[in-house]
Amino acid sequence: MANIELLQGTLDLLILRVLHSGPQHGWGIAQRIHLLSGKALLVEEGAFYPALHRMERNGWIEAEWRPSENNRRAKYYELTSAGRKHLAAECEGWKRLTMVMAQILEAPQ
Numbered sequence: 001m002a003n004i005e006l007l008q009g010t011l012d013l014l015i016l017r018v019l020h021s022g023p024q025h026g027w028g029i030a031q032r033i034h035l036l037s038g039k040a041l042l043v044e045e046g047a048f049y050p051a052l053h054r055m056e057r058n059g060w061i062e063a064e065w066r067p068s069e070n071n072r073r074a075k076y077y078e079l080t081s082a083g084r085k086h087l088a089a090e091c092e093g094w095k096r097l098t099m100v101m102a103q104i105l106e107a108p109q
Helices: 010-018 025-038 045-057 081-105
Strands: 059-066 072-077
Touching: 010 025, 010 045, 010 059, 010 072, 010 081, 025 045, 025 072, 045 059, 072 081
Parallel strands: none
Antiparallel strands: 059 072
């Protein structure tokens, strides 16, 4: 399957959704998005790390350095309560948007 380009504003939602399952380091988050999308979404580093920093500044995630699975130091990110609320609101918005888009795309010509 060919890679699909992420729409503006979707990366934060995807990161928050992955972190809903528990703390994860940056590379692990990107890999999880790639796998959950059936390998259709490939997160570019140039957008990914700025998104993590922005979400940390917004208070949606917290970060802490700790050893990774291979004993290297890695920055682990975790969802905050504000992040959980933002995730719920964003999910609801995307569900409504996709329902309306499907309705328009499937309308008779």
